[in-house]
Amino acid sequence: MNDAKLLEQAARIASDVEANVAKVVVGQKSAIRLLLIAILARGHVLLEGDVGIGKTTVLRAFARAIGGGFSRIEGSIDMMPGDVLYHTFITEEGNPRVSAGPLIEHGEALAVFFFNEINRARPQVQALLLRAMAERSVTAFNQVRQIPHLLVFADRNRVEKGETFELAAAARDRFMMEIGIEAPESDEDRASLIFDPAYHDVERLLMRCDADIFDYRDLEGVGRAIQHHVDASPALQKYALDLMRATRQPHEFGVRVSGVNVSELVEAGASPRGMSLMLRAARVHAFLAGRPHLVPEDLQAVFRPTMVHRIFFSPVYEFERQSIAPIFIDEVLRCVAAP
Numbered sequence: 001m002n003d004a005k006l007l008e009q010a011a012r013i014a015s016d017v018e019a020n021v022a023k024v025v026v027g028q029k030s031a032i033r034l035l036l037i038a039i040l041a042r043g044h045v046l047l048e049g050d051v052g053i054g055k056t057t058v059l060r061a062f063a064r065a066i067g068g069g070f071s072r073i074e075g076s077i078d079m080m081p082g083d084v085l086y087h088t089f090i091t092e093e094g095n096p097r098v099s100a101g102p103l104i105e106h107g108e109a110l111a112v113f114f115f116n117e118i119n120r121a122r123p124q125v126q127a128l129l130l131r132a133m134a135e136r137s138v139t140a141f142n143q144v145r146q147i148p149h150l151l152v153f154a155d156r157n158r159v160e161k162g163e164t165f166e167l168a169a170a171a172r173d174r175f176m177m178e179i180g181i182e183a184p185e186s187d188e189d190r191a192s193l194i195f196d197p198a199y200h201d202v203e204r205l206l207m208r209c210d211a212d213i214f215d216y217r218d219l220e221g222v223g224r225a226i227q228h229h230v231d232a233s234p235a236l237q238k239y240a241l242d243l244m245r246a247t248r249q250p251h252e253f254g255v256r257v258s259g260v261n262v263s264e265l266v267e268a269g270a271s272p273r274g275m276s277l278m279l280r281a282a283r284v285h286a287f288l289a290g291r292p293h294l295v296p297e298d299l300q301a302v303f304r305p306t307m308v309h310r311i312f313f314s315p316v317y318e319f320e321r322q323s324i325a326p327i328f329i330d331e332v333l334r335c336v337a338a339p
Helices: 001-024 027-041 054-064 082-083 123-135 171-174 185-193 202-206 216-229 234-248 272-288 296-307 321-335
Strands: 046-049 069-074 086-090 096-102 110-116 137-140 143-146 152-155 179-182 266-270
Touching: 001 027, 001 054, 001 216, 001 272, 027 054, 027 179, 027 216, 046 296, 054 069, 054 110, 054 202, 069 152, 082 123, 082 137, 123 152, 123 171, 179 296, 202 296, 216 272, 234 266, 234 272, 234 296, 234 321, 272 296, 296 321
Parallel strands: 046 152, 046 179, 069 110, 110 152
Antiparallel strands: 086 096, 137 143
């Protein structure tokens, strides 16, 4: 099948995946679209949001729609790297046994791995996960285990700060996006989640989503085809470079944030890797809109989720990141002239 036919078919299937996931999760249209973009762009994702708003459910729905294995692990202060790779237990006969842990139990079929509260895990555990993200392989049972279809989704406990280990800058930069999943805004959606018994039985709820709509084994090929198919004109390339410069020298572009000395705000702006990941996501956004070329709206649609976690502020402002970062990102988009 040539790329044109492959992408035509993939666009229909992707739309079907999005519609099916929306049957399971209400009030999350924007988050579902961004997660679909990340999956097609083959990028790992940080999730932001309070507990009990459906992060695990939406990931399980996507895992069901694309097929492949789904694994989840909970971060904890006493977790060690081996806990991600192995399960140790005592058999009924009283003998010790070791079996494959959540990262390798599905073998090469693992498609979605959810690390809940990653900032509760020690840096050694985070380092193991970063290797798996970068190389899609780990060493376990004295063998290199390939996990070629792996996408990692991780969220952070943003309420409790005791006994947590924040992700280092290099670790955050490995994630393509940071996607916020918040409680639905409409009273109708909130009422459904609270009062409709259908949303209280997750296993039955997930059955609303058709299984194996998009074969996870095809995603790498589709992702490559999208990146080669969607063109970025010289004007769009200049726009992307200007956005990158504005995150690093915002005062030169007239960026303003109330109560902030912008010339002293940024410690480290967008990295080349971050910008390349943004362009990957933007190309998928264009693809889903049916365009073979990028327009400024494609970059603008993914700029915040691809940049908000990889721009670092000076210490005097870093503790206000949650309130400053979204405003800063929006100001960069407003001040940089689009072609």
